[in-house]
Amino acid sequence: MRYLPSALLLASFVAYSRARGLPLSRSRSIDVPDTKDASVLILGGGLAGVIAARTFHEQGINFTIVEARSELGGRLQSFKFGAPGKEYTLENGANWVQGTESDAGTINPIWSLVQAHGVNTQENDWDGSMTTYDATGQVDYLNTFNESFDQFESLAIAAGDRVNRRLVDLSSRTGYSLVGAKSRSAHSLACEYYQLDWETADTPEKSSMIATAAAANFTYDPDFGGFGDDNAMCIDQRGFKTIVQKEAETFLSPSQVLLNATVKEITYSLQGANVTLEDGRVLEADYVLTTFSLGVLQADDVKFTPPFPSWKQEAIQSKSMATYTKIFLQFPTKFWFDTEMGLYADSERGRYPVWQSLDHPNFLPGSGILFVTVTGDFSVRIEGLPDSQVQDEVMGVVRSMFPDITVPEPIAFHFPRWHNNPLFRGSYSNWPPSYREAHQLNLNATVDDRLWFAGEATSTKYFGFLHGAYFSGLEVATAMANCIKGEGCVVPTHIADVVDPPL
Ligand SMILES: Cc1cc2nc3c(=O)[nH]c(=O)nc-3n(C[C@H](O)[C@H](O)[C@H](O)COP(=O)(O)OP(=O)(O)OC[C@H]3O[C@@H](n4cnc5c(N)ncnc54)[C@H](O)[C@@H]3O)c2cc1C
Ligand SMILES: *[C@@H]1O[C@H](CO)[C@@H](O)[C@H](O)[C@H]1NC(C)=O
Ligand SMILES: *[C@@H]1O[C@H](CO)[C@@H](O)[C@H](O)[C@H]1NC(C)=O
Ligand SMILES: *[C@@H]1O[C@H](CO)[C@@H](O)[C@H](O)[C@H]1NC(C)=O
Ligand SMILES: *[C@@H]1O[C@H](CO)[C@@H](O)[C@H](O)[C@H]1NC(C)=O
Ligand SMILES: *[C@@H]1O[C@H](CO)[C@@H](O)[C@H](O)[C@H]1NC(C)=O
Ligand SMILES: *[C@@H]1O[C@H](CO)[C@@H](O)[C@H](O)[C@H]1NC(C)=O
Numbered sequence: 001m002r003y004l005p006s007a008l009l010l011a012s013f014v015a016y017s018r019a020r021g022l023p024l025s026r027s028r029s030i031d032v033p034d035t036k037d038a039s040v041l042i043l044g045g046g047l048a049g050v051i052a053a054r055t056f057h058e059q060g061i062n063f064t065i066v067e068a069r070s071e072l073g074g075r076l077q078s079f080k081f082g083a084p085g086k087e088y089t090l091e092n093g094a095n096w097v098q099g100t101e102s103d104a105g106t107i108n109p110i111w112s113l114v115q116a117h118g119v120n121t122q123e124n125d126w127d128g129s130m131t132t133y134d135a136t137g138q139v140d141y142l143n144t145f146n147e148s149f150d151q152f153e154s155l156a157i158a159a160g161d162r163v164n165r166r167l168v169d170l171s172s173r174t175g176y177s178l179v180g181a182k183s184r185s186a187h188s189l190a191c192e193y194y195q196l197d198w199e200t201a202d203t204p205e206k207s208s209m210i211a212t213a214a215a216a217n218f219t220y221d222p223d224f225g226g227f228g229d230d231n232a233m234c235i236d237q238r239g240f241k242t243i244v245q246k247e248a249e250t251f252l253s254p255s256q257v258l259l260n261a262t263v264k265e266i267t268y269s270l271q272g273a274n275v276t277l278e279d280g281r282v283l284e285a286d287y288v289l290t291t292f293s294l295g296v297l298q299a300d301d302v303k304f305t306p307p308f309p310s311w312k313q314e315a316i317q318s319k320s321m322a323t324y325t326k327i328f329l330q331f332p333t334k335f336w337f338d339t340e341m342g343l344y345a346d347s348e349r350g351r352y353p354v355w356q357s358l359d360h361p362n363f364l365p366g367s368g369i370l371f372v373t374v375t376g377d378f379s380v381r382i383e384g385l386p387d388s389q390v391q392d393e394v395m396g397v398v399r400s401m402f403p404d405i406t407v408p409e410p411i412a413f414h415f416p417r418w419h420n421n422p423l424f425r426g427s428y429s430n431w432p433p434s435y436r437e438a439h440q441l442n443l444n445a446t447v448d449d450r451l452w453f454a455g456e457a458t459s460t461k462y463f464g465f466l467h468g469a470y471f472s473g474l475e476v477a478t479a480m481a482n483c484i485k486g487e488g489c490v491v492p493t494h495i496a497d498v499v500d501p502p503l
Contacts (some may be wrong), residue, residue, distance in 0.1 A: 046074020295425025
């Protein structure tokens with residue numbers, strides 16, 4: 001190990017210890033010159049960017065949103081799907097309000113937006129409306145399904161115990177083994193996938209035990225400030241993006257948004273920043289707030305000059321950008337399960353496992369639409385294949401799920417390629433076992449006081465969720481506004497080296 005002066009070692013140790021317990025809140029004050037006319041560029045017009053803009057608007061601060069796509073919404077992306085005359089608006093990206101409102105009244109801000117803009121959602125029963133399948137057809141293994149629910153609970157309790165005792169993080173795979181969930185049967189693994197990968201979009205090996213459990217608690221468990229365990233699915237035919245676009249209409253003027261504007265380079269210093277667009281335009285600003293996805297920051301799609309300091313690079317590369325892929329199929333008529341959900345256990349874990357019926361009285365009855373979700377490396381694999389080959393694989397699974405039915409070819413087929421999309425590079429962030437809370441602090445931290453970071457991945461409690469993007473946009477823009485107005489400026493700072501305490 002590298003030599004460290006003892007004072008520094010002590011400081012790092014204190015920082016480390018605090019990182020294992022209560023959330024760190026490190027900050028420092030800066031002098032802000034010429035505050036009144038400060039201008040802010042918000043890079044990215046997804047949920048975090050629009051909520052940041054609303055915050056600046058309320059605080060009377062000038063801003064411009066710069067967005068590469070032709071509309072606001074980011075990962076809220078709807079599209080038209082279906083054969084001619086049987087078309088429906090569906091969601092390539094986020095689809096559910098996860099946790100709506102607890103009995104005690106803690107409300108998910110996404111649920112508030114849904115209500116404010118009259119967006120049509122339906123409660124989706126993930127636990128109690130399930131039909132199970134394997135390669136031989138329909139097989140009832142709901143007892144295993146119920147057991148896996150309890151096993152995730154055991155994992156969460158064991159994780160909470162590790163937090164209380166300040167023990168190091170482990171992978172969810174290790175955690176599962178330690179609570180005795182060791183079965184490797186196809187049925188068990190499909191049920192485990194449903195509990196874990198279907199949420200984290202990554203395997204238990206690649207997901208932190210503590211963060212995975214804590215994230216579920218923060219969102220769903222009212223004892224942890226969560227919003228209750230209902231999941232409301234958007235079936236609004238204007239698209240889920242309506243929550244962002246209608247909210248933007250309440251305060252945003254067209255002159256405050258640049259659409260079709262792809263950022264190529266950001267040059268920053270302690271004095272300000274210049275943002276160069278792909279078409280050559282250069283925008284000058286006193287402050288920049290980037291809301292680009294973690295995947296975009298990881299992939300060098302946007303050039304930062306000077307390059308990020310090493311603590312920032314380590315934080316960016318240490319979290320993972322997972323991929324969650326919904327594959328949509330439309331058939332002339334429904335021939336499948338009447339429950340809301342279906343689970344398929346292949347001999348290969350994660351091979352076309354989670355099925356959902358939209359042709360259901362609660363969703364889009366008569367639509368003939370069914371979709372299946374894959375995640376992680378499996379998503380990356382299919383993104384490299386032509387649609388026709390993926391369709392063949394999926395249809396092979398459908399035919400083994402329904403051996404007694406002559407299954408027709410689909411009349412429409414579609415899946416998005418999030419991992420290879422240069423504006424996203426995946427679907428949402430996931431917290432791997434080697435990622436420390438100090439890394440999270442550094443991911444959020446400001447560089448040179450003028451470059452600030454928001455977006456789903458910067459949320460410690462709600463990363464991966466719409467409400468994580470919402471809260472990050474709100475919190476970071478509020479902190480920036482305080483700095484710009486000279487009212488108790490608090491800049492999120494970093495830890496230079498993320499270290500382990502000496503043995
Ligand atoms: C498939 C999928 C399913 C999901 N399901 C759910 C769900 O059911 N419930 C839930 O709560 N969350 C879900 N999420 C997560 C949720 O969508 C995100 O957490 C949230 O939308 C992220 O918002 P954001 O503002 O942080 O980032 P983004 O929405 O990614 O906004 C960043 C913006 O930056 C723009 N941009 C990128 N690069 C450039 C550039 N070079 N120049 C200019 N602009 C650029 C992008 O176009 C984008 O609009 C899902 C996500 C995906 C992809
Ligand atoms: C905002 O920008 C306008 C036009 O550039 C300028 O006239 C105004 O003073 C600015 N307001 C603030 C609060 O900076
Ligand atoms: C953005 O580009 C699309 C085509 O890609 C175009 O239809 C739209 O009008 C453009 N919007 C703006 C604001 O330039
Ligand atoms: C599974 O759990 C649900 C809800 O707790 C219960 O209604 C159902 O009977 C259980 N099924 C089996 C097979 O254990
Ligand atoms: C999650 O919640 C359960 C109670 O439902 C609790 O026992 C556990 O400690 C919590 N785990 C974490 C990591 O917060
Ligand atoms: C931005 O560009 C202006 C004009 O060219 C220049 O004076 C300024 O130093 C640049 N700022 C940064 C941070 O590069
Ligand atoms: C950023 O991370 C730190 C450390 O975990 C946390 O205290 C802070 O609240 C985070 N910021 C956001 C917006 O979640």
